[in-house]
Structure formats: C-alpha cells, structure tokens
Amino acid sequence: MQTQINSEWTTICKKNELSPNAGTCAQFKNQQVAIFFCKRSDNIYAVANFDPFGQANVMSRGMMGSTEGKTYVASPLYKQRFDLRTGQCFESAEHSLKTYAVRVANENVQLKEVS
Amino acid sequence: MSKQRIIVVGNGMVGHKFIDVIINDKSVDYEVITFSEESRLAYDRVQLSYFFSGKSAADLALTDENYYQENGINFVLNDKVVELDFANKQVLTHSGRRERYDKLVLATGSFPFVPPIPGNDQPHCHVYRTIDDLEAISESGKTSKVGVVIGGGLLGLEAGNALVNLGLETHIVEFAPRLMAVQLDEGGGALLRRKIEDLGVKVHTEKATSEIVDGEFCRYRLNFADGSFLETDMIIFSAGIRPQDELARSSGLSIGERGGIVIDNHCQTSVEDVYAIGECALWNNFIFGLVAPGYQMAKVAAAHIKGDTSLVFTGADMSTKLKLLGVDVASIGEVHGRTPGAKSYTYHDEIEQVYKRLTVSADGKKVIGVVLVGDVDAYGTLLQLKLNNMDLPTNPSMLILPNVGDEQAAGLGVDALPDSAAICSCFDVTKGEIKDAVAAGCTSMSALKASTNVSTGCGGCSSLAKQVLDCELANLGFEVKNDICEHFAYSRHELVDIIRVKKIKTFDEMLEHCGTGLGCEVCKPAVGSILASYWNDYVLEDAHIELQDTNDIYLGNMQKDGTYSVVPRIAGGEITPDKLIVLGEVAKEFDLYTKLTGGQRVDMFGAQLHELPLIWKKLIDAGFETGHAYGKSLRTVKSCVGSTWCRFGLKDSVAFAIDIENRYKGLRSPHKIKFGVSGCTRECAEAQTKDVGLIATDKGWNMYVCGNGGMRPRHGDLFASDLSDEQLQTYTDRFLMFYIRTADRLQRTSVWLENLEGGLDYLREVIIDDKLNIASELEAEMAENIKNYQCEWKTTIENPAKLKRFNHFVNSADIDNNLSFVKQREQRFPTPKVTAEPIKIIELTE
Numbered sequence: 014m015q016t017q018i019n020s021e022w023t024t025i026c027k028k029n030e031l032s033p034n035a036g037t038c039a040q041f042k043n044q045q046v047a048i049f050f051c052k053r054s055d056n057i058y059a060v061a062n063f064d065p066f067g068q069a070n071v072m073s074r075g076m077m078g079s080t081e082g083k084t085y086v087a088s089p090l091y092k093q094r095f096d097l098r099t100g101q102c103f104e105s106a107e108h109s110l111k112t113y114a115v116r117v118a119n120e121n122v123q124l125k126e127v128s
Numbered sequence: 129m130s131k132q133r134i135i136v137v138g139n140g141m142v143g144h145k146f147i148d149v150i151i152n153d154k155s156v157d158y159e160v161i162t163f164s165e166e167s168r169l170a171y172d173r174v175q176l177s178y179f180f181s182g183k184s185a186a187d188l189a190l191t192d193e194n195y196y197q198e199n200g201i202n203f204v205l206n207d208k209v210v211e212l213d214f215a216n217k218q219v220l221t222h223s224g225r226r227e228r229y230d231k232l233v234l235a236t237g238s239f240p241f242v243p244p245i246p247g248n249d250q251p252h253c254h255v256y257r258t259i260d261d262l263e264a265i266s267e268s269g270k271t272s273k274v275g276v277v278i279g280g281g282l283l284g285l286e287a288g289n290a291l292v293n294l295g296l297e298t299h300i301v302e303f304a305p306r307l308m309a310v311q312l313d314e315g316g317g318a319l320l321r322r323k324i325e326d327l328g329v330k331v332h333t334e335k336a337t338s339e340i341v342d343g344e345f346c347r348y349r350l351n352f353a354d355g356s357f358l359e360t361d362m363i364i365f366s367a368g369i370r371p372q373d374e375l376a377r378s379s380g381l382s383i384g385e386r387g388g389i390v391i392d393n394h395c396q397t398s399v400e401d402v403y404a405i406g407e408c409a410l411w412n413n414f415i416f417g418l419v420a421p422g423y424q425m426a427k428v429a430a431a432h433i434k435g436d437t438s439l440v441f442t443g444a445d446m447s448t449k450l451k452l453l454g455v456d457v458a459s460i461g462e463v464h465g466r467t468p469g470a471k472s473y474t475y476h477d478e479i480e481q482v483y484k485r486l487t488v489s490a491d492g493k494k495v496i497g498v499v500l501v502g503d504v505d506a507y508g509t510l511l512q513l514k515l516n517n518m519d520l521p522t523n524p525s526m527l528i529l530p531n532v533g534d535e536q537a538a539g540l541g542v543d544a545l546p547d548s549a550a551i552c553s554c555f556d557v558t559k560g561e562i563k564d565a566v567a568a569g570c571t572s573m574s575a576l577k578a579s580t581n582v583s584t585g586c587g588g589c590s591s592l593a594k595q596v597l598d599c600e601l602a603n604l605g606f607e608v609k610n611d612i613c614e615h616f617a618y619s620r621h622e623l624v625d626i627i628r629v630k631k632i633k634t635f636d637e638m639l640e641h642c643g644t645g646l647g648c649e650v651c652k653p654a655v656g657s658i659l660a661s662y663w664n665d666y667v668l669e670d671a672h673i674e675l676q677d678t679n680d681i682y683l684g685n686m687q688k689d690g691t692y693s694v695v696p697r698i699a700g701g702e703i704t705p706d707k708l709i710v711l712g713e714v715a716k717e718f719d720l721y722t723k724l725t726g727g728q729r730v731d732m733f734g735a736q737l738h739e740l741p742l743i744w745k746k747l748i749d750a751g752f753e754t755g756h757a758y759g760k761s762l763r764t765v766k767s768c769v770g771s772t773w774c775r776f777g778l779k780d781s782v783a784f785a786i787d788i789e790n791r792y793k794g795l796r797s798p799h800k801i802k803f804g805v806s807g808c809t810r811e812c813a814e815a816q817t818k819d820v821g822l823i824a825t826d827k828g829w830n831m832y833v834c835g836n837g838g839m840r841p842r843h844g845d846l847f848a849s850d851l852s853d854e855q856l857q858t859y860t861d862r863f864l865m866f867y868i869r870t871a872d873r874l875q876r877t878s879v880w881l882e883n884l885e886g887g888l889d890y891l892r893e894v895i896i897d898d899k900l901n902i903a904s905e906l907e908a909e910m911a912e913n914i915k916n917y918q919c920e921w922k923t924t925i926e927n928p929a930k931l932k933r934f935n936h937f938v939n940s941a942d943i944d945n946n947l948s949f950v951k952q953r954e955q956r957f958p959t960p961k962v963t964a965e966p967i968k969i970i971e972l973t974e
Contacts, residue, residue: 025939037938038937040937069946071686074686076677079615079645079648080648087970
C-alpha cells in the first residue's frame with residue numbers, strides 16, 4: 014500500500030541513540046514523533062507523541078509492553094494503551110495515534126509520512 | 129390510546145427513586161411530570177454533611193436534567209403544588225399551572241421540626257435539611273465564633289459536625305438524658321458523649337430551652353428551664369422531622385393523628401389512584417425517617433401502578449450504622465430492654481473507648497438488639513442474624529469480643545446466610561441477587577457494583593458483599609489466581625523468591641527464566657522494584673530503564689501537562705536557612721510553583737524535561753540529594769521538634785528521624801513507605817498514621833506499624849513497647865524486608881497486614897521471635913541494600929550519556945512548544961485544559 018515515490022526518508026538519529034525497549038522523542042517536519050525500539054524483537058515503531066487523552070506531548074515517555082502478541086505503548090499520564098503498529102487505542106475505539114513509517118539504514122533511524 | 133400520565137409531587141431522594149424505577153422498567157411507558165419546590169433536582173441528603181468537607185451541590189446530585197430529558201421525564205422546579213383536585217384528577221401549582229393526572233404520587237418528604245421557643249425565628253437560626261439550609265449555615269458561620277445545635281439525635285450530631293468543620297466552638301443541647309436517645313442505650317450514649325467531648329464539642333443534656341434572647345458576649349443567649357444559660361452566635365434546630373403532609377391534609381386525604389399521609393401495604397392513600405411514599409407517608413402508624421424504606425415504598429408504588437399487586441410494603445428495618453463526628457456508631461433492633469425476658473452481653477473497654485451491647489431473647493437464641501460505639505466491625509454479622517432471624521452461636525459473647533474477625537467470631541460464614549438476606553439496604557440487594565450476578569459473569573467487585581448497585585450507596589456493606597462474591601466464586605469453582613499478569617504465572621511473592629534465590633539481576637533474565645512476551649505496566653515495574661530492593665543497582669541502567677514507571681524513568685513526578693515536580697530530600701524535615709534559600713533561588717530561576725508537602729519538604733512544580741538536570745545540578749552542588757518522591761520507596765520520616773526545644777519532648781525525635789531517613793532512603797518497596805517519629809505521647813508527628821511510627825516513652829520507643837493516611841486511613845498497631853535504639857533498628861530492618869519480600873504489588877503495609885494470615889501476632893513472631901528463622905537473612909539483605917545506596921540524581925548528572933535522555937528531542941535542542949502557563953496567586957500553573965469530564969485512569973488488573 015505504501016508508495017515511496019512522493020516522499021523522502023528523513024534521518025533522525027543513530028540507532029544506538031534510541032533507548033532499548035523504551036521511547037525517544039524526535040522532531041520530524043514540525044511534528045513530535047515518539048520512536049520505540051523493541052530490542053527483543055529488533056523492531057522500531059513510530060507514532061505521534063501527543064497523548065489524545067492527557068492532551069500533552071508525552072507518549073515517548075510511556076512504557077512499552079505486549080498483550081496477546083500485540084506490542085503497545087501505555088500513556089505515562091492515564092495509562093491508555095495504543096497498538097504501536099496501528100496506533101489504535103485498546104481502551105477506546107475512537108482514539109488512535111498517527112503512525113509513521115520508520116526504518117534503519119546504515120544505522121541511521123529514518124522517518125517518513127505514511128501515505 | 130394515550131399514555132398513562134403520572135404526576136410525582138416532590139423530587140427528593142424517594143421521588144427520584146420512583147422515577148428511576150419507572151425509567152428502568154422497560155415494560156412500561158408513561159408520561160411523567162415531577163414538581164419540586166426546590167431549585168434543584170434530587171440530591172443525596174444522606175451525604176449532605178459532605179457539603180462541608182468540600183463536596184459541591186453537583187457532587188451530591190442523584191440525577192441531572194439531561195438524564196430526565198433523555199428519558200422523557202418532564203420536570204418543573206421552583207414551583208410548589210398547592211392544591212389537589214381529586215374529583216377532576218388535577219393538581220394546581222403555586223404559579224397557577226394546572227395538570228391532569230391518571231396516577232398521583234406524593235413524595236413530599238418531611239420538614240425539620242422547630243420547637244416553639246420564643247425567639248426561634250432570628251436571622252442566625254437555621255435548620256439542617258436542604259442544600260439551601262447548608263449554604264445559609266455556611267454564611268452564618270462566617271460571622272460566628274460559637275454555634276449551638278438544639279437536638280442530640282442523629283441529624284443533630286451531623287449538624288454539630290458541620291459546625292466543627294466551619295471552625296466554630298460547638299455545643300450540642302439535648303433535652304433527653306443522653307445523645308441519640310432513640311438508637312442508643314445509656315452505656316452507648318455515655319461513651320459517644322465522651323468521645324465527642326474529647327473532640328472539643330461541648331454536650332449539654334437534660335436541657336430544655338425556654339427562650340432565645342439577645343446575648344451579652346455572643347449574638348444570642350439560650351435560657352434553659354433550669355435557670356442556666358448558654359451564649360451563641362448561631363443556632364441549628366435539629367429536633368426531629370415531621371411529615372410534610374400539609375398539601376394532603378388540605379386536600380382531604382386521610383392523615384394520621386400525629387401527622388403523615390396514611391397508606392396501605394401498596395402505598396395507596398385514602399383516595400384512589402393517589403399514592404404516598406417516603407417520609408410523608410404513615411404506614412401502620414409509623415413514619416420511616418430513613419432512605420431505604422422510602423426506596424422500598426417507591427418500588428411498591430411503581431409495581432402497583434403497573435398492576436402488579438404481588439409487591440407489598442411490610443415495614444422496614446431501622447438499623448443504622450454511621451460515623452458521627454468521626455465516631456463509629458451502630459444500632460440494631462430494640463435496644464431499650466423493653467422485650468420481656470431479654471438478657472444482654474456488654475463489652476466495655478474504657479481504654480480504647482469501645483462499647484458493645486448485645487441483647488438476646490429469653491432463650492438466648494435470637495438477637496433482640498445491638499448497640500455498638502467505637503468499633504462497629506460486628507455490625508454486618510449481627511444485622512444478618514437479626515434480619516434473618518437466625519440462631520445465635522452457642523457462645524454469643526464471642527460476637528462482641530474484640531480482635532476477632534466477623535466470620536470467626538460468629539462461626540457464621542456468608543455461606544450460612546439465606547438467599548433472601550439483604551446485603552445492601554440502600555439498594556435492596558439480596559444475597560440471591562449477588563449469586564445470580566456472579567453466575568452471570570460478575571467476577572469482581574466493580575462488575576458486581578455496576579450490575580447490582582450493591583455497595584454504591586453508603587458503602588457500609590462492601591466487605592460483606594465482597595465476602596459473598598468470594599464465596600460464590602469459590603462455590604462456582606473459580607480458581608482465585610494470583611498471577612501478576614499474562615507474562616508471568618506467579619504472584620509477586622513468588623517473583624521475589626525467584627529473583628532472590630536464583631540471583632536474577634535483569635528483566636531479560638527474568639523473562640527468559642519464567643516469563644513470556646515483552647512484559648507490561650504491571651510486571652515491569654514490579655520486577656524493577658524487586659530487583660532494586662535486592663540488588664539496588666542504578667535504576668537508569670540500560671537493562672533497567674524500561675522497567676521504570678512514569679515517574680521513575682525521569683526521576684521526577686510527571687504532572688498533568690507532562691512537566692515534572694522536583695522534591696529534594698529534607699531528612700526529618702530539618703533544613704538550614706541557607707539550604708532553604710537555595711530552594712527559593714532555584715525555584716525562582718526556573719519559575720517553579722512551590723508548595724510544602726505533608727511530609728515536611730518542599731515540592732517544586734513545572735520543571736520541563738530538559739530543565740531537570742540543570743535544576744538538580746544546582747541542588748546537588750548545594751548539598752541536596754534526591755528525595756525519591758517519584759519512587760515506590762521510602763518517602764519521608766516526619767518528626768516533631770523533640771526534646772531539644774520542646775518542653776514536653778522525651779527524646780530527640782528529629783535526630784532520630786534523620787538517622788532513620790538516611791538509613792532507609794532509596795529503599796524500593798511494593799508501595800511507598802512513610803515513617804513518623806514523635807518525641808512524646810502528644811504525637812505531633814502523627815506517627816500512628818505511618819507505615820512505621822515511633823513514639824518516645826520515658827523508657828525508649830513505642831513502635832507502631834502498618835498505619836496509613838490516604839484513601840482508607842488506618843491507625844498503626846502497637847507492635848512493641850519501650851525499645852532501645854538498637855532494638856528498634858533491628859526490628860525495622862526485619863519488618864521492612866519482610867514486607868518487601870511478601871507483599872503484593874502496590875500493597876501498602878496496612879492492607880498487607882490485614883491480609884497476613886495470623887495478623888499482628890504472627891508478624892511479631894516472625895520479626896521479634898524469629899519463628900521462620902529468617903531474621904539474619906532479612907538483616908543481611910537490608911545491609912546489602914544500604915551499602916549500595918546512591919543518589920540517583922548525582923549518578924545521572926555525572927553521566928553525559930544518561931543526560932541525553934533529558935532532551936525533549938533526540939535530534940533537536942528545541943523544547944516542547946505545547947506547554948502554556950497562567951499566573952495565579954503570584955505563581956505559575958499549567959493553563960487549564962478544556963475537558964468535558966475527568967479522564968479515566970486505566971488500571972490493569974487480573
């Protein structure tokens with residue numbers, strides 16, 4: 014589904030600058046993006062940093078976890094959980110986080126809008 | 129055919145209940161209009177006193193306009209019904225509105241009786257019934273120093289509490305020889321009086337007020353029939369209630385000799401299609417001044433209107449349990465010894481101020497009446513015995529002896545209760561209904577509450593309801609699992625044993641050894657806490673960082689806008705002027721909102737992530753260290769000033785508090801831990817409300833354990849007396865490590881002790897007598913922990929790699945542009961967010 018023609022990957026930081034199994038906040042095209050590095054599966058996820066419940070830029074400071082095979086981040090404020098792959102909130106169907114495409118190229122962590 | 133039209137006169141608790149019953153009965157569809165002379169829809173009069181402890185009118189509301197509108201209920205406020213026209217089936221209101229009805233329900237309630245004393249109509253004379261009354265009382269309180277309540281019954285004592293809350297010198301004047309003369313016997317009344325007087329409330333019994341005149345020292349003077357007098361600035365009359373039957377009376381309904389609208393078992397009045405319910409109704413020559421019987425009447429009337437004659441009102445139990453001025457009081461059945469042949473058991477402890485009297489039938493088999501003052505734990509069991517007419521155990525005195533739990537005392541498990549037993553009288557929930565709900569899938573108290581409303585009224589039945597729930601779950605073969613979460617099939621205690629015995633040092637090892645998945649917000653902080661309790665590594669090591677909860681992960685307490693608060697340690701609450709100045713300078717430089725905490729330190733709010741290291745650098749340079757306010761760990765050791773300055777101090781409580789705080793600082797535990805140290809028995813440090821409380825005696829220290837304040841306050845238990853400094857340290861080491869080893873996650877010491885099999889005696893056997901032969905192990909573990917202490921903030925600011933995490937962005941020096949602040953009272957606060965309702969905190973529980 015993803016078309017990679019219209020947008021370019023933006024390098025954010027080195028992979029070793031990410032906290033293992035925790036979040037890191039990045040500035041990306043005037044947006045705040047929370048990047049999570051799951052060391053156990055070597056997956057990286059990127060979602061919006063703004064917590065739609067607490068209305069604050071804190072998602073990168075939330076705790077990662079898994080339930081029934083889904084990897085999620087829990088808001089540090091009121092603990093709502095969001096699927097890191099889809100951005101969907103588990104506790105409320107109406108809430109979700111915007112997701113971003115993320116990859117590692119030459120140890121560089123790169124972001125791109127999902128089109 | 130058009131809908132049946134029901135008019136409900138009065139929108140108090142019972143009138144609202146009637147409407148609620150109709151709304152929730154999907155088999156009927158009526159047109160409903162309710163009239164109220166008050167300006168508000170129904171609110172909770174039972175909880176009225178909370179108005180003075182900060183609850184607003186909105187908090188007390190039982191319903192709101194939206195709810196009525198959504199359910200098609202028409203309501204008219206501020207308009208009193210003044211005439212009933214039975215011939216034409218119409219009501220007429222004060223404003224001239226005329227409405228037709230098919231069925232009429234009178235729920236006009238009652239009004240406070242004001243004794244006909246000359247001078248009772250002055251501006252600062254009040255009654256205690258409506259929110260408007262309370263607002264008027266509040267207003268009077270502002271210009272008063274002394275307040276008097278006339279009437280020492282249940283409501284009178286609540287009114288007294290209101291005066292105390294308003295900060296007034298409070299007097300209660302009662303005509304009878306004792307307080308709560310209806311519900312209590314002489315012994316109970318006497319103890320209640322003593323307890324209330326200990327709180328500074330002055331009680332005057334056997335006083336008949338003859339007139340209210342101008343005072344000499346205060347606004348008014350009450351002259352009593354015996355020639356004595358009392359001066360006061362304001363007066364609250366609370367001399368009982370009278371049914372509000374004026375409308376019914378003038379319209380020709382049958383009224384009792386002493387008032388009240390006469391009703392039959394279906395709540396029908398003397399006129400067809402007219403019902404009366406609640407405190408305005410007289411059933412069998414009796415007015416029921418409690419809410420539960422009123423609710424019962426509401427259901428009966430609603431059923432009858434629908435054509436269901438099977439439901440009847442047959443009287444109600446008038447037992448009560450409540451807290452008056454902080455004193456627990458309960459009364460069941462007949463307590464005045466009017467039952468022929470009745471005998472009684474009395475337990476009276478003048479030291480702990482507990483009075484319990486159990487009156488039994490001539491054959492010793494049934495409960496006749498019960499009075500409990502100071503300790504009402506036995507209420508649930510005794511009430512069930514009485515309501516269900518069950519036989520007493522062979523040794524009934526066991527039921528009122530102290531320190532015996534409900535069940536053991538009675539030999540009465542909840543299993544023995546019949547299905548008809550009423551567990552919750554507020555919402556009339558029986559044991560049978562709870563059983564059905566459990567069978568239908570309610571396996572937790574919250575689910576049970578949502579489904580049956582049990583324990584959502586006064587809450588007095590919650591422990592009984594929980595017992596029924598657990599019992600039913602067990603009967604249905606549910607296994608009560610203690611697994612901490614889906615990632616570890618172990619309890620916290622078992623995780624501790626695994627970590628301790630296998631010497632596991634990281635979460636990775638733990639997952640590999642006995643877990644699955646990535647972990648979650650339940651198991652990760654729990655394992656993080658256990659690892660820290662035993663090995664005390666730096667919590668921001670790469671291996672541990674993911675285990676740290678919201679506050680620990682950045683070593684600060686996250687506030688609602690994502691900024692942090694900063695709390696340096698101020699051991700024992702002792703601080704030099706120079707250090708105080710540093711706090712002021714730092715707060716000023718970073719524009720931090722500053723507030724003193726209950727634990728005798730200074731909390732500074734509004735620090736942004738990137739500011740935390742800058743702030744801590746300054747604090748550490750000035751000699752401060754982290755206060756661990758963010759951790760589930762030792763927080764504060766509160767102390768009074770002690771023998772160095774205080775005229776009464778027996779020991780140097782401050783020095784001792786500082787030593788203790790420095791010994792246990794940073795100790796990670798299942799929940800936060802607080803200490804208090806008082807230099808004498810006056811207890812200015814409130815040590816008995818702490819996890820460990822020490823009070824100096826002339827021979828050493830008295831050690832109290834497992835107290836706490838917070839949501840469910842509990843006084844600590846006296847664990848050991850007259851300890852030397854060394855003994856105290858040894859016992860505290862063992863106590864803390866035993867708690868850390870065996871408690872559940874997020875379990876305070878109070879709840880831990882309550883769940884510890886064997887209770888306080890067992891705890892003494894383990895800690896003092898070393899029954900389990902683990903004392904030296906516990907001491908060694910504590911020594912290891914203390915040896916590895918570090919100030920986490922000092923370690924952090926000395927580590928450039930760790931400091932990088934405190935930048936808001938990994939790839940930019942910009943800061944969060946979403947923060948905004950407002951000034952209030954000369955300090956900075958986050959700009960309030962516009963949210964419709966409070967945000968629900970998600971709790972993960974099994």
